[in-house]
Structure formats: structure tokens, C-alpha cells
Amino acid sequence: MKIISNPHELNDYVKNLNKTIGFIPTMGALHEGHISLIKEARKNNEFVVVSIFVNPTQFSKDEDLDKYPRKDEADKKICELSGVDVLFFPNANDIYTKDEVSLQAPNVRGYVLEGYTRPTHFNGVLTVVNKLLNIVNPTRAYFGKKDAQQLNLISLMVKQLFMNVEIVAVDTKRDSDGLALSSRNIYLSKDERKQALAIPTSLNLASSMISKGIKDTKEIKEKMLEHLKLLEVFYVEILDREFNQVKEVELGNSIILVEARVGETRLLDNIWL
Template identity: 50%
Template sequence: MQICKTPADLKVLNAQNIGFVPTMGALHAGHLSLIERAKAENAFVVVSIFVNPTQFGMNEDFSQYPRPLEKDLDLCAKAGVNAVFTPQVQTLYPFKEAISLNPPKDLLGFEADLRPGHFSGVLQVVLKLFNLVRPTKAYFGQKDAQQLLILQRMANDLFLPVEVIACPTLRDSDGLALSSRNTYLSPEQRELALKIPKALNTIKEAYETGITQGTNLLALGQEVLSPLEVQYLALVNRQLQPLERVEPNNSLILTAIKVGTTRLLDNLWL
């Protein structure tokens, strides 16, 4: 496995049909599932590990975000990754003020409202990584649904020669969606966090019995989530527009929940 620290290191790879998995490190089974998908569909797999400062707000956890680089590199090697890109901040942001990108207004709300500037930072770094790695396909988890939809729009809108692939959310044995931020949870907080998948399963089961009205489904979810701090729980289509009723194969239940000081995202694709 090659470790690339600079754009020049990437250029000497001389690989075609690259499958790319961008990460911020602290790798878990969810990331490994993206790597496995990339390996199955591409001749060469590149993983990036970079904690991107431009997508963190003033009072967010940039400095505390876990950075177990040696462990991550070991996981990548065992997973059969061909190359890992581990740039420094000054490598990806060489100028005092970087050129910025903004997501389309029709895909805003939710995370964009709660984390101003977050998606501009995501678009900024992912476009830089796409331009450096030049992948054929890039793999992102469905857990960060709004991010996924915005990145797919960017690739289509800017005519980028990369296909943004959506991969299913992986869950721990207790049902909690895998996330690097799960490590922040105490055992008691993790037990509370299990209300999130339980609420989504309750909504799914109700939908499968024939309930399609959004207010009814969301009320069931809210009941399960009490007394957690629900930052949002919404029914939208896959263009992030609010829905009154579920549209089969075009709907999402989006939610963000605070458990203690930790924000957890999850969703249900319907």
C-alpha cells in the first residue's frame, strides 16, 4: 500500500479506474464497507484521510475529532487499499483565502441551517480531492443523506468525470448507525441514543402497515425519541423538499438528535 502525502505523490500512481473513498479517519466498519464496494467495482482503490477544517463551525469538535492515523493506515492495508492520501492542511489550502463553493438553495435547510458554512466546506474539500485523485467512482454512505445528495448535485452540475455512489448505512449490533462520533458517548448516553434507530424502525413499521401521512409518521417517531433533544425530524423527498405523504422510492426521513453534547445523524430511505 502506498502512502501519499502530496499531490505529486498521487501523480506517480499512474492508475486508471480509481475507486475513491474520502474519509476524515477514525475508520470503522462503515468505512470498510465503502472500501469493499470500491474494491469490487474498480481496479485501484484510494482512501483519503483528512480532517477538513473548513466544514467545522466555530464551536464544533475540530480539535477533539479523533485522529488515530496509524490504526487507520493498518485497517486500510488489511482491507487491501492500494493507496492512502494523507495531506496536511496547508497542502489542500495553500492560500490564505480559498475559493469557495455554495450548495444550491433547494438542497439547504436541516444541517445547513444548524451548521452554517458546513456544506460549503464539504464541497470545497471534496472537489479538491476529486481533482487530485481523479477517481472514476467515489463512495459515500447514506447516513449523511443531505451531504450525499449535495455531492451528487455538484458532480452533475459541474460535469465532473466521477460517479458519486450511495452506499447503505451500516449499523452496530444494537442498531446504532456507525459514526466516528459514537466514541464520544458514555455507556448511558449510548443507551439513550438507541432511541434513534428505534424511532426510525417504528416509522418504517407504521409505513409498512399502510400509514403514509407525514404528520402521523413523524408523531410516532417523536414519541419514541422523547426526552432526547430532537433538532429536526422531517419527511422530505430526495430533492429535500417537504412532503405531506410518503412518495414510494422518493422519500427520506431525516433526523438529527443531540445526546449529551454529541450530535447524531440518521435517516430512513423510503
């Protein structure tokens, strides 16, 4: 496995490959969810690139940039064992300058749900993903469905900016207790982790209601919120896959999304129906 930190060096390196490239952008602290993305990329491409970059522009001043988990040596070993060909490991000065061109998230979709409580977040996400895609120039880029709003906005950016890359959505990986895998899970105490299980069980409750023929989104949301009452809930929403409000669940075109805080840890989860 080759490790590269300079964007121009990586861009020159992949330019001469003449191979299909699968790309997985990450912020490190890799877990089984990331490994599943790497496996998907490995399966469908001749060459695999992973980036590890904790992107400062998607954190607001009062968020946990300095505390965000970093496991550089472990991450390198995971990438090597997973068959990654190139690990891109830049620092902030490699990616950003003092006078930046940046992308603006769409006025509606970028400022609802997670974007409502973190209004600058998706500007930073779209800017850095755009930069990374331009550096790597992959055939396909892989993102987890757990971050559904991020996935939707990145797909929108690629479509609207006529970018020549296929965005591949990969199913959420869960721990044995049902909690969606996240780098932030390490922040949870033992008791907080037990409390956090209300999130996936609320989604299971919704799925059970839908399987019994209940499609009314208001009724489903009320039951979920009752189940989540001990947590600090930012939102429970049921939307179509273009992130429009719907009154009834449409199988094959709906997502149920939850964001809640457990202790000091913000957790996201969802199910695609």
C-alpha cells in the same frame, strides 16, 4: 500500500495508472462503515484510493475540530488490511492556502436540516470534496447513505459542475444494537449510548407505521418526535430523494431523516424508503 501526502504527487501518480479508480474520502477514525465503502470500491475498480483528512472548513468556531477522533496508525492498518492501494494523508497546508477559492452550497438545499444549524458546514464539505475529486480523478467515489444530505449535495455538485465521476451511495452500517456506525459514537457514555438507541428505534417505528399503510408524513413525524422526546432533537423530516417536502411517503422515493444530540454528541440517522 503506498502512502502519499502531497496532492501533486498523488495527481501525477494516478494520471499514469490507466486503471479504473475507486475513491473513498474520509475524516479517519475508520470503522466498519468505512470498510464497507472500501469493499464496494475494491469490488468494482482496479485501483482503490482512500483519503484521510479532517477538514477544518466544515467546522464552525464552536464545533469539535480539535476533539474530532484521530486514530492515524490504526487507520493505516485498516486500510492496508482492506486492500487499499494508496492512502492519501495530507495536512491542511497541503489542501488550503490563505486566499481560497471556495464553493457555495445551494441556497435552499444547503441551508436546511443539518445546514440550518451549521450554516457554513456544507460550503466546507463541497469545497474539500471538489478538491479531493480533482486530485484523485477517480472513476467512482463512494459515500455512505447515513450522511444523506451530504450525499445529495455532492451528487448535485458533480452534476451541476459537469464532473466526470460516478457517485456511489452505500447502505448504512449499524452496530449490533442498531445504532448507526459513526466516528462520533466513541464520545457517548454507556448511558448516553442507551439513550441514543431512541434514534434508530424511532426510524423502525416509522417503518412499521408505513408497512401498515400509514403514509401521512405529519402523523409519522408526530409519533417519531414523541418517541424521541428525551433527546435534544434538531429535526425529524420526511422528504423525497431530491429533498423536497412531501405530505405522503412515496415508497422508492422517500427518506426519513433524524438529527439529535445525546449529551454533547450530534448524531445523524435515516432510512431510505
